Amino acid sequence: MLFNSIDFAVFLPLVFLLYWAVGGRSLARRNAIILGASYVFYGWWDWRFMGLLALSTLVDFAVGIGMDRSGTLRRRRWLLALSLVVNLGLLGFFKYFNFFAQSFADAFTIFGVPFTADRLDLVLPVGISFYTFQTLSYSIDVYRGHLRASRDAVAFAAYVSFFPQLVAGPIERAVNLLPQFASPRVFDRAKAVDGLRQMLWGLFKKLVIADNCAPHVQAIFADHEAWNASTVLVGAFLFGIQVYCDFSGYSDIAIGCARLFGFDLMRNFAFPLFARDIAEYWRRWNISVTTWFRDYVYVPLGGSRGRLPQRIRNTLLVFMVSGFWHGPNWTFVAWGLLHGLYFMPQLLLGTNRQFLDSVAQGRLLPRVGEVLLMLRTTLLTCIGHIFFLGTDMRDVMATLTHLVDPSILSRPQIDASALWLMLVLFFAVEWVGREHQFAIERLGLRWRRPLRWSAYASLCFVIIMYMRTDEVPFFYFQF
Numbered sequence: 001m002l003f004n005s006i007d008f009a010v011f012l013p014l015v016f017l018l019y020w021a022v023g024g025r026s027l028a029r030r031n032a033i034i035l036g037a038s039y040v041f042y043g044w045w046d047w048r049f050m051g052l053l054a055l056s057t058l059v060d061f062a063v064g065i066g067m068d069r070s071g072t073l074r075r076r077r078w079l080l081a082l083s084l085v086v087n088l089g090l091l092g093f094f095k096y097f098n099f100f101a102q103s104f105a106d107a108f109t110i111f112g113v114p115f116t117a118d119r120l121d122l123v124l125p126v127g128i129s130f131y132t133f134q135t136l137s138y139s140i141d142v143y144r145g146h147l148r149a150s151r152d153a154v155a156f157a158a159y160v161s162f163f164p165q166l167v168a169g170p171i172e173r174a175v176n177l178l179p180q181f182a183s184p185r186v187f188d189r190a191k192a193v194d195g196l197r198q199m200l201w202g203l204f205k206k207l208v209i210a211d212n213c214a215p216h217v218q219a220i221f222a223d224h225e226a227w228n229a230s231t232v233l234v235g236a237f238l239f240g241i242q243v244y245c246d247f248s249g250y251s252d253i254a255i256g257c258a259r260l261f262g263f264d265l266m267r268n269f270a271f272p273l274f275a276r277d278i279a280e281y282w283r284r285w286n287i288s289v290t291t292w293f294r295d296y297v298y299v300p301l302g303g304s305r306g307r308l309p310q311r312i313r314n315t316l317l318v319f320m321v322s323g324f325w326h327g328p329n330w331t332f333v334a335w336g337l338l339h340g341l342y343f344m345p346q347l348l349l350g351t352n353r354q355f356l357d358s359v360a361q362g363r364l365l366p367r368v369g370e371v372l373l374m375l376r377t378t379l380l381t382c383i384g385h386i387f388f389l390g391t392d393m394r395d396v397m398a399t400l401t402h403l404v405d406p407s408i409l410s411r412p413q414i415d416a417s418a419l420w421l422m423l424v425l426f427f428a429v430e431w432v433g434r435e436h437q438f439a440i441e442r443l444g445l446r447w448r449r450p451l452r453w454s455a456y457a458s459l460c461f462v463i464i465m466y467m468r469t470d471e472v473p474f475f476y477f478q479f
Contacts, residue, residue, distance in 0.1 A: 001044035003253045004207055005471050011041065012257065019261055020187055031181055034158045034261065041163035042127070049125040052090060057160045059086045060135045064142045064149030064156075076143055083139040091132045094122055099328030126477050127167030129325060133292055135160050138174035140296055147175050155181040164257040168250045168476045170268035170288035177263070185262035194441070195259030197456075201429075201440045202252025204459055206474070207467040209426050210246035212419050213238045214472065220414075221389045224399050228407035232399065234414055236382040239389060241423065244273060246475040247286065252438055271434045273427075274359045276373035278342040278380060279352040293322050308348075315347055316340040326388075331396055335387035342380055358435045422466060 001007050015037040023030035043050045063083045067076045138159075141147040150156040159178045165171075220227055220235035227235070251268035258265045268288050275281035282290055301314045316337065323336020346352040359374065360366040366374070383400070390396030433439035440459075444452035 001041050002471055002473060003250065003257075004203065004467075007044065011037075012260075016260055025184075027182070027184060028154065030185065031152075031155050031158045034163075034181075035154055035161065038158065038161035038163040038166060042161060042166060045126050046123070049128075052125055052128065053131060053161055054157075056087055056090065056132065056135050057157050059083060060139050060160075061150065061153060061156050063139050065151065067139075067142050068149035080139060080143045083136065087132045087136050091128055094124055094128060096328045097122060130169050130171055131160060131166060133171050133289075134174075137171070137292065137296065138178070141174055147178070150174075150178060152182065162258070162263075164254040164261075164263075165251075165265055168247070168254070168474055169286075170251055170254065170266050171292055172265060172288070176266060180263050188262065191262070192260050195256035197440055197443075198256035198259070198438050199253045200256075200456065200459060201438055202249040202254075202256065204249075204463055205245035205252065205426070206249035207463050208422055210242045210244075210249060210475070211468050211472045212416075212422065212466060213242035213245070216414060216416060216419070217242055217389075221399075224402055227413055228410050229403050229405040230408050230410050231412045231414060232402060233382060233408065234412045236385040236389070237378070239385045240378070240381055241273075243385075243388075243475055244269070245426070250474045250476065255438075267437060271358070271430060271439075273378070273430065274374055274434055275377050276355045276359055276370060277346060277351075277377055278339065279346050280355040281377055281381065282339070282343075283356075289322070289325075293318050293325075297321060311347065312344065315343060319343065330393055331387045331390050334393065334396070335384055338384050338387060342384075361435060418466070422462075425462075 001011060015033070018037075019030055019033050023033050039050055039053075042053060060083055063079045066079045070076050070079065138147070142149050150159075156178065159172075159174065159181055162172075162177070217235055217239045220232060221239075224232050224235075248269040255265045255268070266288055268286060270284040270287065272281050272284035275284055298314055298318045301317065302310055303314060304311055319336040319340030320333050321336070323332045323334070323339075326332045326335075343352065346354070359370050383403075386399050386403075387396050390399060429443070430439045433441060433443065436442055444455050447455070
């Protein structure tokens with residue numbers, strides 16, 4: 001079920017009414033309603049994959065209790081290993097089996113030994129990369145002693161399957177979200193209105209910006225040689241806008257939707273398009289995933305401790321693993337490595353925490369130097385987008401080679417005046433709201449009610465006017 005579908009427009013109000021009216025003051029009943037709604041939401045795509053979600057939930061629920069009851073470190077390690085094997089095994093089988101099988105066959109071919117790998121016709125369960133990491137973080141935190149194991153099976157299952165953030169994040173930590181299922185929740189009108197406001201901006205980003213960037217990106221990169229180099233570069237820029245508005249739009253809708261039910265989810269994007277360097281970009285981009293890799297991969301490897309060679313190894317390895325998390329293709333690994341290399345000068349010079357505040361904080365306009373830094377970061381990320389768009393490394397290298405063509409100085413061959421107008425509106429609103437949790441968090445709060453509601457109605461009108469007639473899945477569903 002897509003957030004941008006008629007199905008969800010019917011589903012959400014029904015669940016909302018059941019939750020607050022039928023659920024009453026019973027915490028157990030409300031959690032059961034959330035759990036049932038979440039499985040209906042997930043099963044809407046393919047009911048067969050509900051079993052995988054349930055299996056992952058049952059394994060980690062049992063593992064958590066087992067670790068809590070265990071008196072020996074060895075037994076706790078074995079239980080943690082069980083959780084890792086089951087969860088990563090399911091993720092690896094459905095997402096990476098064909099990739100590893102083909103890579104194995106290619107390795108034999110390189111040495112002159114003909115080898116054919118059998119491929120399986122596998123359908124990637126939607127959201128498996130997200131809920132796998134969410135439930136794994138629970139097992140790891142219980143193992144580390146950061147959290148007591150849950151004894152409430154319904155609350156735990158609702159935490160794993162919570163429908164607003166189930167299929168594309170933010171990836172919630174059990175230490176933040178699970179206790180909320182055990183706490184009384186009272187309807188808060190101000191919180192709900194704030195959630196609706198965030199959902200509205202998320203829908204604008206998805207339906208107006210992302211979905212209208214997508215056709216231009218697809219047209220350009222379906223045959224990049226048919227376009228001049230400047231058009232390809234603009235296409236890479238539009239792809240970055242598309243992915244940001246699509247993914248952060250989903251996060252805004254998820255966070256806002258959760259607030260309707262009294263839950264607070266973690267922030268997942270903090271205006272990364274205004275980042276002044278790569279380190280700041282990654283602190284602001286897909287925060288739930290980047291911090292997951294930091295806490296559960298980078299830190300166990302040694303993090304920033306140790307000598308410089310170890311720190312370089314740890315950084316590059318985490319970037320490459322995070323790239324591979326996106327999909328079974330060497331282009332994603334290369335994309336991660338590229339960003340790791342982007343990060344290296346800041347690591348070596350110790351400037352990776354240079355920008356911790358918002359750009360032009362407390363000022364309406366940025367300084368010239370800040371503009372240049374943002375443009376540099378945008379250019380570097382645009383080059384990285386080529387790796388995301390390429391079908392394989394040959395395609396990526398051909399596109400990068402095309403970018404050094406003299407036509408890079410010519411006028412881009414894109415005719416999209418309405419899109420550029422919407423992009424100007426989007427960037428203006430994002431810039432004004434960059435110091436808040438989301439762009440329109442404070443928009444119009446001090447205006448008179450008729451004016452404020454007129455602004456919201458105008459935004460709804462723009463969404464209806466510029467949204468595509470077909471339902472476009474969220475980009476990160478494929479990961």
